[in-house]
Amino acid sequence: MKRQKRDRMTRAQKRGYQAGIAGRSKEMCPYQALDQRSHWLGGWRDAMADKAVLA
Template sequence: MKRQKRDRLDRAHQRGYQAGIAGRSREMCPYQALNQRSHWLGGWRAAMEDRAVLA
């Protein structure tokens, strides 16, 4: 059970990162659950930082 939860949260982070790299807004987060939403936003923020470094 713990592994399944971790995998879902990892997936949310990865999807947030991909959205950030694509330049999408953080309001585009598809998750409503607080835990998944926070991981998605964490990935999105990491992507924004990476985009700033590359630019």
């Protein structure tokens, strides 16, 4: 059971990162659950930081 939860959180973070790299707004987060939303936003923030370094 814990492995499935971890995989969901990892997937949410990866999707947030992809959204950030694509330039989407953080308001576009598709998750409503707090845990998944926080992981998605964490990935989004990581992407924004990486984009700033590359620019």
